[in-house]
Amino acid sequence: MSTDFAPTFEKKFHQKVIPGLLMVLEDDQNPRVQAHAGAALVNFSEDCPKPILVQYLNEIMAKLEAILSAKFNELVEKGTKLVLEQVVTTIASVADTSEEQFVAYYDRLIPCLKYIIQNANTPELKMLRGKTIECVSLIGLAVGKEKFIGDATEIMDLLLKTHTEGDLPDDDPQTSYLISAWARICKILGKQFQQYLPLVIGPVMRTASLKPEVTVMDNDDMDEVSGDDDWHFVSLGEQQNFGIRTADKASACDMLVCYARELKEGFADYAEPVVKLMVPMLKFYYHDGVRTAAAQSLPCLLECAKVKGSSFLQGMWEFICPELLKAIETEPEINVKHEHMYSLAKCIETLGKGCMTEDSLKELLRIVDAILKQHFERAVERLDKRKDEDYDEVVEEQLEDEDNDDNYTLGKVADIIHALFVTYKEDFYSYFDHIMGHFVKMMEPDQPWSDRQWGLCVFDDVIEFGGPSCIKYQQYFLRPIAEGVSDKNAAVRQAAAYGCGTLAMNGGPAFAGTCAEVLPRLAEMINDPESRLEENINSTENAISAVTKILQHNSASVNVDEILPHWLSWLPVWEDRDEAPHVYGYLCSLIETNNTVVLGPNSSNIPRLIAIIAESFHRGAICQKHPVAQRMISIIRQIQSSGEIFQLCVNQLTAEQQVALSELLNE
Incomplete structure (x- = not known):
């Protein structure tokens, strides 16, 4: 129930479930019941919103610590380990959800867990040791580097000792726990993990290189291992099944992705052997997770290899590119295909202009063209199925899943086009012309909302990265952008x-008239009574940002002073972190130049301006290190130096705004 009905189940029934499970955890007479209670608590805490779980943290941890201590003694006296294994896993799950709140229990738990890792050396305790290794690394990730750093070296030494004292056999349960723990510790330590790389890379590479174990099983044998995620089955008839066991290969591949992503140039020496391992695994059809990890690793490995020089990097890309293009075209699983497409987009952005040869660019456009043709064909097929006499709720559910998959595929196509525009700017126009018709069609009013959304996103890139040259496409994008502002769907809006904002910033003076024409539509969207609802807030803040960009960059046909009071009344914004710097940057410019409309007669708007800035920091609208945030802080300090006016302004703020302001000024 915790998993199937998450997170509604957790939100509605936490008051019943958590105390109930804690009560059953005390059933010492029935260890299996205790273990199941611990397992259920894992399921519950995994999907439980953090603020809810944190309310019960003291009760949960008091119980788990007591059981850990009692069962540890029981292990020493009687050798029973069932509940102990489970409790260690439950502690790990609670730490994972509670994150920094778990720091209060760290000092009491870690010594006991380290003791288990040190002393659980016999074959029958391998699983307990593996789960304890997992627990310690998850606690480290939860509490963060500052708290964990004191134990990190000792824990890494304990984990490495396992391998240096003799290689573990491929089927040792500790292997997967060790490999995952090293990756978590790498995330915690960042660059400081580099010193351990020579020691951990061997076992991880060996596990990632494992050949799959293939066997034929009858139904009874299959039932025995059916709960094991490492096994995948293909039926060969009524009684026989083709079983493939990929062991820990997928998780080892994930760990290599983690090392490359976290260590960047620190992983450069391993980039070549890892890329030689990963590229062929784009076709590892036994396991989706392996192909996914192979795709995810490629942009990270290219980033690592930059320090090796451009010819090394180019050679690596020549090895990757044709295989990645083939994989995108032939991948049978739609979710994995999406990963391959996203990987290609990131590779192009990582390498920059000139990375695609003429031939590879043509091949990519041929593949994208085929994907988009299939998209429209499938849409027509779904329309026919909805008119079919067999159409019912079950069919509709299936069709909705297909709709969602297609929507996501369009998103990945847009990622690739975005990467090409970011990299090649207006030089990509001549290639874009070959596939442009698809995106024009997507923006037609009778298309589904997802088509209209992604069509607009692609033309947003045409404007943003092509600059004033985008005027050659204005016949295609002007009407859809202007009408899209009033669309019923928030994503389209x-x-x-x-698009309106980027037209103002990047389109040039030729679009001044268009900017003036869309202003009333944008204002209407922002002033709608439901504009700040959760489902509308992002489109509303994009509209506020678009008005900002028009006023700041393309206001030749606009009366700025007339619009500024309305614009000011729409602040603060905080939801869209990408757009917030544009809005607050303009606000700073207006204050810094003593704009009379914004400051008000006799500076009467200052309390309101301080409240906007305080609320923006309270909501985390903008990172404190951002140059715009620094300008906002300078403005606050300037007003602060003017004496008692500032204190009057502060007194009018909410308690949260006062705290945010106080933290800013005390930095």
Whole structure:
């Protein structure tokens, strides 16, 4: 129930479930019941919103610590380990959800857990040791580097000792726990983990290179291992099944991705052997997770290899590119295909202009063209199925899943086009012309909302990265952008509003008239009574940002002073972190130049301006290190130096705003 009905189940029934499970955890007479209670608590805490779980943290941890201590003694006296294994896993799960709140229990738990890792050396305790290794690394990730650093070296030494004292056999349960723990510790330590790389890379590479174990099983044999995620089955008839066991290969591949992502140039020496391992695994059809990890690793490995020089990097890309293009075209699983497409987009962005040869660019456009043709064909098929006499709720559910998959595929196509525009700017126009018709069609009013959304996103890139040259496409994008601002769907409105803003910033003076024409539509969207609802807030903030960009960058046909009071009344914004710097940057410019409309007669708007800035920091709208945030802080300090006016302003703030302001000024 915790898993199937998450997170509604957790939100509604936490008051019943958590105390109930804690009560059953005390059933010392029935260890299996205790273990199941611990397992159920794992399921519950995994999907439980953090603020809810934290309310019960003291009760949960008091119980788990007591059981850990009692069962540890029981292990020493009687050798029973069932409940102990489970409790260690439950502690790990609770730490994972509670994150920094778990720091209060760290000092009491870690010594006991380290003792288990040190002393659980016999074959029958391998699983307990593996789960304890997992627990310690998850606690480290939860509490963060500052708290964990004191134990990190000792824990890494304990884990490495396992391998240096003799290689573990491939089927040792500790292997997967060790490999995952090293990756978590790498995430915690960052660059400081580099010293351990020569020691851990061997076992991880060996596990990632494992050949799958293939066997034929009858139904009874299959039932015995059916709960094991490492096994995948293909039926060969009524009684026989083709079983493939990929052991820990997928998780080892994930760990290599983690090392490359976290260590960057620190992983450069391993980039070549890892890329030679990963590229062929784009076709490892036994396991989706392996192919996914192979795709995810590629942009990270290219990033690592940059320090090796451009010719090394180019050679690596020549090895990757044709295989990645083939994999995108032939991948049978739609979710994995999406990963391959996203990987290609990231590779192009990582390498920059000139990375694609003429031939590879043509091949990519041929593949994208085929994907988009299939998209429209499938949409027609679904339309026919909805008119079919066999159409019912079950069919509709299946069709909705297909709709969602297609929507996601369009998103990945947009990622690739975005990467090409970011990299090649207006030089990509001549290639874009070959597939442009698809995106024009997607923006037609009778298309589904997801088509309209992604069509607009692609033309947003045409404007943003092509600059004033985008005028050659204006016949295609002007009407959809202007009408999209008033669309019923929030995602379409957001893409259209972003287009208005980028037209103002990047389109040049030729679009001054268009900017003036879309202003009333943007204002209407922002002033709608439901504009700040959760489902509308992002499109609304994009509209506010679009108005900002028009006022700041393309206001030749606009009366700025007339619009500024309305604009000011729409602040603060905080939801869209990408757009917030544009809005607050403009606000700073207006204050810094003593704009009379914004400051008000006799500076009467200052309390309101301080409240906007305080609320933006309280909501985390903008990172404190951002140059715009620094300008906002300078403005606050300047007003602070003017004496008692500042204190009057502060007194009018909410308690949260006062705290945010106080933290800013005490930095």
